[in-house]
Amino acid sequence: MAELLYRLGRLAARRAWAVIAVWGVILVLTGVGFLVGFKGLTTNFDIPGTASGAVAEKLQEQLPDFAGASGTVVFETTDGSAFNDDQRAQIGSLVAGAGELPDVADVIDPFEAEQQRADREQDVVDGRVQIDAGRAQLDAGQAGLDAGRAQLAAAQTQLEQAWLQPDQPLEQLAAYEQQQAQLDAGVVELDAQQTTLDDSRSQLDQDAEELELGAVLLDLSAGIRVVSEDGAAALVNVSFSEPRMELPAESQQAVMDHFESEPVDGARVSFSSDIAQTVPQLIGMGEIVGVGFAAIILLVMLGSVLAAALPIVTALVGVAIASLGALSFSGVIQMASVTPFLGVMLGLAVGIDYSLFVINRHRRQLLEGAEVRESIGLANGTAGNAVVFAGTTVIVALLALNVTGVPFLGLMGTVGAVAVAVAVMISISLTPAILGLLGERVLGRRARTRIGQAHHEDTQARPMPTWRAIATVLAAVAVLLILAIPSLSMRVGLPDGSVEPVESASYQAFTATEENFGAGANGPLLVTATLPEGLDRPGVLGAQVGVARTLAGQDGVVGVAPIAVSADNSLAAFQVVPTGGPNSESTEQLVRDIRSMPPHNSGVTLGVAGQAAINIDISENLADVLPTYLAVVVGLSLLIMILVFRSILVPLIATGGFILSLFATYGATVAVFQWGWFAGPLGIATGPILSFLPVILVGVLFGLAMDYQLFLASGMREAYVRGASARLAVARGFRAGRSVVTAAGLIMVSVFGGFVFSESTMIRSIGFGLAFGVLIDAFVVRMLLMPALMHLLGRAAWWLPRRLDRILPNVDVEGTALARRHHG
Template structure:
C-alpha cells in the first residue's frame, strides 16, 4: 500500500493538470447528477415496524382520510382582541380556497367548527327538552288510560251484578241478550285501551332509546369539551390542515404551498404561524457559525504550517471534497427518501476530515522539505507514509459509518452511507489532489525564512545557537502515569454522570429558533389551548363485528370514557368510524406536550390496556407516539451497532498495530470519552447548563438518533488520533527504543499535528453548534465536545499513561497470530528505507 501511494503521489505531483482537471470533471459530473436527480429532502424520520407505524397502516386500509400527514395553521390577532366578523369572513374564504392546494385533503374552519359545536350542544339541550316533554305527555296519557281502565272495571262489575240478578230472578235466556251486547261494548273499550297502552309502551321504548342516544352523545360531547379550535378570548384560532399523503411522503413543495397561501396577501390585523409539521424545512447547510469554524481552522493551520499558502491548501481540498460529496449525495434524493440532516452530516465530516487528512500529508512533506528533500520525491514519500496512515484512518471511519446500516433503520443507514461517501472522497482527494497542489506550489509551500534555513547546519545556524539545547527524552515516572490514569478516568466519569438521566426524543416546536414561525405557533397553542394540544394522540379501537348504529355509539362511549379515565388526559373526541364499523378513531389530548414524561407514560399506559371488553384493541399513533417509537427503536439497536463497530475496528487496529492490548486500550478509552460526551450533551441540551452561552432558549430530550450517530463518527475519529500517535510509538519501539521511551518519542513526534487536527475538528464541528436547526446544533456540539475529550484527555493523557504502565506487554502478540497477519506497514518504514531522503 505504501509503495502504491508513493507512486500515486509522485504521479499526481508531476501530472498536475491531469489530476486537477480530473477532479473538476468529477465535480461537474456530480453537479450534473444533482441537477437531474435532486428530488427534495424530508424533515420527518421513521423507524419501520413500530407500533405507531402499524396503526398508520391500519388507518390507510380502513380510514385512509386519517392516514395522511396533518399540520396546524395558527392565527392570532395582532392587538390581542377577539377576531372581528370581517376577519372571520376573510379567514373563511382563505380556508375554502386552501382545500384546492396540492396534496391537501381538507382544511377545518375553526369558527365554523365552534358554531357546529355550539349547535350540537343546543341540539342536545333541545332534544333533552323534547324528551322531557314527550315523557310528560306519555305520563299524562298513561294516567288517562289508567282512569279509563278503572271506569271500565266499574262498568264490568255493574254488568256482572245485573246479569247475576237477572239469572237469579229466572229471566228467560232470550232476554239476557242485552247483557251480551253490553259486554261486547265493554270488551271493545278494553281492547281500545289495550291498543292505546301498547302505543304508549312503544312510545316509551322509543323515548328510552332516544334518551340513551342523547345521553351518550352528551357524554361524548362532554369528554371532548377540552378540545377547542378558538381560544376562550377569541384572539387565537387553529386551522387544521389534513393532507392526502403520509407524513414521510409529503413533499416540501406541498407544505410550502400551504405556507405561501396563508402568508400571501395578509389579512389585516391577523398574524399567521405554522406548526413544525408544516414549517420545519431543510436547514441551512452553511451559515455564519460554520464560516467562523473554518476561519478558526485556518488560523490553526497557519500556526502549524507557518505560511498562508500552506494553510490554504487543506481548506481548498476540503471544500472540493465537500462540494463533490454533498451534490453527489443529493443527486440520489430523487431515488431514495432522504432526511434533511443527511447532507449536513456529510458536510460536517467532509470539512473536518478533509482538512485533517490533507494536513497530515502536507505537514509530513513540509518536514521533509526542511530536511533538504527533493520536492517530487518528498511528495511521494509523504503520500506513502502519512497518506498510508490517512487511508487506514479513513477506512476506520468509513467502516464505523457504513455499519449504521446494520441498525435496520433506513434514514440512519442512509446518513451513515452519505457520511462514508464524504469521508471516502476526502481520503481520495487527500492522496491525489493534495500531492498535485503540492507539486503546483513547489518550494513556495515554505516561508522565505524557512527556505533560507534548508541545508544549514543547525550548529552554525544563528537561530539554533540562540535556542536552548533540547532536553534528553526520558520516560514519564510511574507515579505520574498512575496519577494521570486515575485523574483522567475520574474526570471522564464525572462528566458522564448526567448521561444516567438521558431521555431521547425528537425536537418539537419549543426547540426552534425564537423568531421562527414554528416556535410562535408552539407557544401560542401552549398558552391559549394548553400544552397537550401540541402533542395530541391518535388512538384507534377495533370494534366487535355486526354492530348497528346504537352498538357503535355504545362502544365509542365505552372507549372514550376508558381513555378519559387515564391519568394525564384532558379530553377525548371520537373523530371517525370506518364504513364497515370495524374501526373507530379518537383524538386524545394529553395534559403536557409531546416530549414530556407524562405524555410518554400515557402512551405506554394506553398500549398496556391492550384489550378492552368485547375484544376491543387499542392502537396509539400521533407525533408524540411516533417520536417515542423512534426513540425506543434506536435505543434498542445501539448495543448491536456498538458491538459491530467496535468489533470491526478492533480487527483493523490489530492489523495496524500488531498488538492485542493497544486496540483494547484505544477502545476502552473511547468508551469513557463517549459516555462523557453523552453526559455533556445531556447537561447542556436536557438540563440547560450553559444554554445561554450556546443560544439555547429551551431544553428537552436528546435527539433520538444522536447517541447512535456519535458512536459511529467519534469512534472513527478517535481511532484516527490513536493511529497517528500509536504508530509513532510502535515505529520507535521496533527501531530499538525501550517500550516506555518509545511512548514518549512517539508522542512527541505526533503531538503537534494531532493537536492541530483535533483543534480543527473541534472548530469545524463547533461552528455547527450555532445553527438555527436544533438537530444540527446538538450533533455539532456532541461531535465537537467528543473530539475535544477524546483527543486531549484520552489520546494525549490516558492512553500514553496506560502504555507506560504496560511497558513491553503493550506490544504483545501471539506468534501464531503475528505470522497470519499481513504487514501493512502503516508508518511507511519500509518505504523510507527504499527511498531515503538525501
C-alpha cells in the same frame, strides 16, 4: 499498499492537470446528477415495525382521512383582545381557500368548530327538554289509554250482567252481541294504541340513551378547545392526504404561504413544527466561521497561505462531490434533512485533516532536502497510507449504522461514509497533484531558506517521569468521569417547537398554543380502538363512551374526543389531549399506560399514534439498538487496530479511552441541551436529547478517535520497532505526532463547532456533540491518558501472542519500509 500509494503520488504530481481535470469532470457530473435527481428532503423520521407505525397502517386501511400528516396554524390577536367579527371572517376566508392547496385533505375553521360544539351542547339541552316533553306526552297518552280500558272493563261487566237476565227476547240478545263486538273492537283498538305508545316510549328511551351518551362524550371532550377561553387565540387544524414521511416540503410551504398571503388585521400567524419545520440551509454563517478558524490554524501551523489554502480547497471539492452525489438520489431514496449535514460535517473535517497529514509529511521531507516529486510520492506512501487506514476505520464505523435496522440512520451512515471515502481519495490523488504544481512554494519564503538543514527532533524526546504518568492517568480519568455524570439522567426524544430558535414560527406557535390551550395541545395523541363485530349505532356509541371514559380516567389526560368510526363499525379513533407536552415525561408515561391496558369490555383493544407516540417509539427503538451497534463498531475496529498495531493492549487502551470520552460527551451534551448549562449564550432551548444523537456519536467519534490513535500510536510503534525502548518510543512517537494531531483536532473542533450555530436544533446538537467529543478525545484521551498508560505498560503494550503474530499479515501503516527503500 504503501508502494501503490507512492506510485500514485508520483503519477499525480507528474500528471497534475490531468488529475485535476478528472476531479473537475467528477464534480460537474455530480452537479448534473443533482440538478436531475434532486427531489427534496423530508423533515420527518420514521422507523418501520413500531407500535405507532402499526396503528398508522390500520388507519390507512380503514380511516384513510386520518392517516395523513397534520399540523396547526395558530392565530393570535396582537392586543390580547377577543377576535372581532371582521377578523373571524378573514380567518374563515383563509380556511375556505386552503382546501384547494396541494396534498391538503381538510382544514377546520376553529370558530365554526366551537360554534358546532356550542350547538351540540344546546342540542343536548333542547333534547332533554324534548325528551321530558315526550315522556310527559306519552304518560298522558298512557293515562288516556288506561282510562279507556277502565271504561271498556266497566261496560264489559254491565254487558255480562245483562246477559245473565232470564227470559230476554231474541232481539235483546242480538243487541247484546252487537255491543260485545263493539267492546271487542275497542279492546283491539286500545291494544294497537298501547303498542304504538310502547314503541314510542322505547324509541324515546333509545333517543334519551343516545342523547346522554353523546352528552357524556361532549363532557369528556370539554378540555379540548380550538378557540381560547378569552377568544384571543385560535387553532386551525390542517390535515394532509399524504403520510408525514411522504409529505413534500412544497406542500408544507404552500400552507404557510397561503395563510401569510392575506394578513389578518390586528392578528399574527404562526405554524406548528409539523408545517413550519423545513430543510435548513446546508451551509450557514456558523459553518463558514468554523472553516475560517480552521484556515487560521492551518496558516499558523504551515506558515504559508498556499499551503493553508490547499486542505480547505480539496475538502470543499470533496464535500461538493459527496453532497451533490448523495442528494442526486433523493428522488429514489427518501432522505431526512439531517442526512447531508453529516456528510458535510465529516467531509469538511476529515477532508481538511487528511490533506493536512499528507501536506505536513511532504513539507517535512522537503525541509530535509528531498526532491519535490519524490517527496510527494513518499508522503503519499507514508502519511497517505495512514490516511487510508484511518479513513477505513471511520467508514467501517459509519457503515455499521446500517446494522441498527433504522433506515434513516443507515442512510446517514452511508452518506457519511461516502463523504469520508471521497475525502480519502482526494487526499491521495488531488492533493499530490496540486502539490506537484506548487513545487517548493508549499513552503513559506523563510522555510525555503532552510531546505536541507532540518533534522529529526525525536532525539530530543525524553520519557516522562512515572509519577507524572500516574498522576496524568488519575486526573484524566477523574475529569472524564465527572463530565459523564449528567449522562445518567439523559432523556431522548425528537425536537418539538419548544427547542426551535425563539424567532422561528415553530417556537412562536408552540408557546402560543401552550399559553392559550395547555402544553398537551402541542402533541395530541391519536388513539384507536378495535370494536367487536355486529355493533349497531347505539352499540358503537356505547363502546365509544366506554373507551373514552377509560382514557379520560388515566393520569395526565385533559380531554378525550371521538373523531371517527370506520364504515364497518370495526375501528374507532379518538383524540386524547395530555396535560404535558409531546416530550414530557407525563406524556411518555401516558402512552405506555394506554398501550399496556388489557383488552377493554367485549375485547376492545387500544393503539396509540400521533407525533408524541411516534417520537417515543423512535427514541425507544434507538436506545435498544445502541448497545448492539456499539458492540459491532468496537468489535470491528478492534480487529483493525490489532492488525495495524500488532498488539492486544494498545487497541484495548484506545477503546477504553474512547468509551470514557463518549460518556463524557454524552454528559456535556445533557448538561447543555437538557439541563441548560451555558445554553443562554449559545441561544439553545433545553429539551430532550436528539434521539439518534447517541448512536451517531458512537459511530463518528469512534472512527475519528481511532484516527488520532493511529497517527500517534503508529509513530510510537515505528520508534519501538527501530530499537528505542518502549517508554522512549512513547515519547518520540508523541513528540513526532503531537503538532499535526493538535492542529487536526483543533480543525475538527472548529468545523464541527461552526454547526452549533445552525438554524436547526438537530444540527446544533450534532455539531456540539462532535466538537466536544473530538476536543475531549483528542486532547484528554489521546494526548494525555493514552501516552501515560503506554508509558506505564512499557514493553507489555506491544505484546502479541506468538500464534497470532504468525497469522496476522504485516501491515506497515506508516510506510516505514517504503521510506527506508526510497529515502534512506
